Amino acid sequence: MFALVDCNNFYTSCERVFNPNLRNKPVAILSNNDGCVISRSDEAKEIGLPMGAPIFKWENYCKQHNIEVISSNYPLYGDMSDRVMKILSQFTPNVEIYSIDEAFLQFKGFENYDFDVYGHDIRNRILQWTGIPTCVGIAPTKALSKVANKIARKFLKETGGVYIIDSEEKRLKALKWTPIEKIWGIGHGLQKKLKAAGCKKAYDFTQLDSTMVRKKYSITVWKLQQDLLGKSSITLEEDKARKAIATTRSFEYTYADIENIKERISTFAVNCAEKLRKQGSCCHMIVVLLRSDRHKHNQEQHRVSKTVILPFPTNSSLTISKAAVAAVQTIFKSGIKYKRAGVILTGLVPEDNFQLDLFTKEDPKHKPLMNAIDQINKKYKSNQVKLGNQDLERTWKMRQERLTPKYTTNINDIIVVK
Structure with missing residues (x-):
């Protein structure tokens, strides 16, 4: 079985861990140089603030709706991500860090485990040790675990943040619910081609002739189809040295x-x-x-x-x-x-x-x-030693007018309890 563990609104959640006043309030996190919105709390999404919104155009909108706007605090997010990933490695040695806020886990030799209990254990430990809320999707393949995670996130109250696809009935129901554009690994170009072929849902994609899919598209698309059919074809990626x-x-x-x-x-x-x-x-x-x-x-x-x-x-x-x-x-x-x-x-x-x-x-x-x-x-966890022709104050010169403290990576920003 595979699991996809995804942190909910990760950047916003990191800020809320150290500033509880932000909880249950609309929050937006800005990109480099305070350009556009790259992360939103659920409350900000409900108000209608779009992803990628240029802040200079939406400044008044944010003020009208009391949306807290914050500059990206990458040292904080990176450190919190590292903590989450280390906790995940306690549940299985087979972990693929997919991005700063999500990771795939593979469970080998876990045949007798109750995955519903195990999924909630993962979620609860991360929440207790870091304060970061997560959702866990568990399924026989990586692609299906991604679908399961979306269901856990969409129906948070009903699932408790954990959803398992462990039967053919659940697999079919999940695929018929998932739109083709929401399938992991299907980009805009492929999406257009599949829709032209009559695929509106993930289920429609799995019904295409597999030989035709391999010839017409690619081996990667074929592997994705096999994964959605419940046949594990996409494996965990090993750490490899980059070519550039x-x-x-x-x-x-x-x-x-x-x-x-x-x-x-x-x-x-x-x-x-x-x-x-x-x-x-x-x-x-x-x-x-x-x-x-x-x-x-x-x-x-x-x-x-x-x-x-x-x-x-x-x-x-x-x-x-x-x-x-x-x-x-x-x-x-x-x-x-x-x-x-x-x-x-x-x-x-x-x-x-x-x-x-x-x-x-x-x-x-x-x-x-x-x-x-x-x-x-x-x-010292920072670039204290630099070359003489570098700026001695900052590594990246970015506009960060709404930057929060580096609570976990700068000794001067550690919270003092009085």
């Missing part, structure tokens, strides 16, 4: 000067290098991106990228940052107001197994230095 690592961000404001952009590029490059070292890889190539604000139609636009091929594979923040900053200087255009930039590392190889060059190599001092920096930053 990227950090791309919008700036807090538009920048027309090279110095600010060089600082941002250096910070992005260092962040990528840290991820490289974490997964035990080195890179051969660096791609630097620079973009103007595409929404400002009255301003001159400039979209450009630069690829740098390194003479040797590296994961040194010093080497990668230096190459990235040099690259952005060659593509920067004076007079342009830039809004977004990014660094992509590709051509990845294992750090302990790659082709050496006869004439050039990494400075041998870099490896122990990077190791020391990583250990210090890990110990």
Whole structure:
């Protein structure tokens, strides 16, 4: 059996754990730079605040309906997510973290377990230990567990937050209830094709000839159909080293000067290098991106990228940052107001197994230095040690005018009980 455990309105729930005054009130969480709504409480949904609403257009609406608007507090959400995932690993060793707020669990050798009781145990422990409400969907396959989770969330009072598809009757009933656009893994394009083929519900999709599905669509779509038929075809994904690592961000404001952009590029490059070292890889190539604000139609636009091929594979923040900053200087255009930039590392190889060059190599001092920096930053759970050309105050410069305290990751923000 598989389970999908999904945190309810995760960002909002994290804020409510540390600020109980937000409970039973409409709450909206904003994206980077306080741009648009990316998470809403059930109360905000009922009022009619749409997902993705640009806050500058909906500001008055939020004030009229007393919707509490909060900037994204990613350090808090990341730490709370880590706590939830660690609790899930106590129920089974087979856990696939699917996103920041949901995970798949596989139960091998649990044949004699009462999954209704077990599902409620999972939900209750997470709620008791973290304060985060969840819903649990349990079924014979991953795709069906996703459907079961949606039913548990939709009918929260009736199910108690836990729903199990453990019979053919329940499977058919669930599929006939689920619209085709709500099936996990079916994107907008495939949705159009399936609707054209007469599929309005998930059940209709399972009735299509499986041979035709495999030929006309893809092996992935066929596996999804088999999963919905109750034949487990989609397995838990193992952690794999990424083939490319990227950090791309919008700036807090538009920048027309090279110095600010060089600082941002250096910070992005260092962040990528840290991820490289974490997964035990080195890179051969660096791609630097620079973009103007595409929404400002009255301003001159400039979209450009630069690829740098390194003479040797590296994961040194010093080497990668230096190459990235040099690259952005060659593509920067004076007079342009830039809004977004990014660094992509590709051509990845294992750090302990790659082709050496006869004439050039990494400075041998870099490896122990990077190791020391990583250990210090890990110990203090923040980027305390930075390069000289980085901003010493913040890692990401984002507009966060409604930011709440970092209750669990900053010693100065810990709640004091009086």
